[in-house]
Amino acid sequence: AGLIYMNLGGEKSGGTLTVTVGGEVYDTYDLAEDQDVSLDIDGWHNQFRIRDGVVSMLEADCPDKYCVEHAPIDKVGETIVCLPHKVVLEITEGEEARDVDA
Numbered sequence: 001a002g003l004i005y006m007n008l009g010g011e012k013s014g015g016t017l018t019v020t021v022g023g024e025v026y027d028t029y030d031l032a033e034d035q036d037v038s039l040d041i042d043g044w045h046n047q048f049r050i051r052d053g054v055v056s057m058l059e060a061d062c063p064d065k066y067c068v069e070h071a072p073i074d075k076v077g078e079t080i081v082c083l084p085h086k087v088v089l090e091i092t093e094g095e096e097a098r099d100v101d102a
Helices: 002-010 095-101
Strands: 016-021 024-030 035-041 044-051 054-060 079-082 087-092
Touching: 016 035, 024 035, 054 079, 054 087
Parallel strands: none
Antiparallel strands: 016 024, 016 087, 035 044, 044 054, 079 087
């Protein structure tokens, strides 16, 4: 049943990217707007890209760079995490859906 659910649209494309730093919401971004965003906080650097509703981490000055190697994300609930910088990029459904869920 789970496989059928996933294959028939269980994964939704998101409408918003929520960025948290150190567990606090840093900002939100509309996935419909293509943009490159740089985060330069406390002496460290991350840069991510939003293109055609898909998010990818372009640069990070952390030692392991797992976040840069991570596959691009575009479905609700998917994340890219930079552990050394405590940055989480998460696809969410957008403001309307979060208000209903709350």
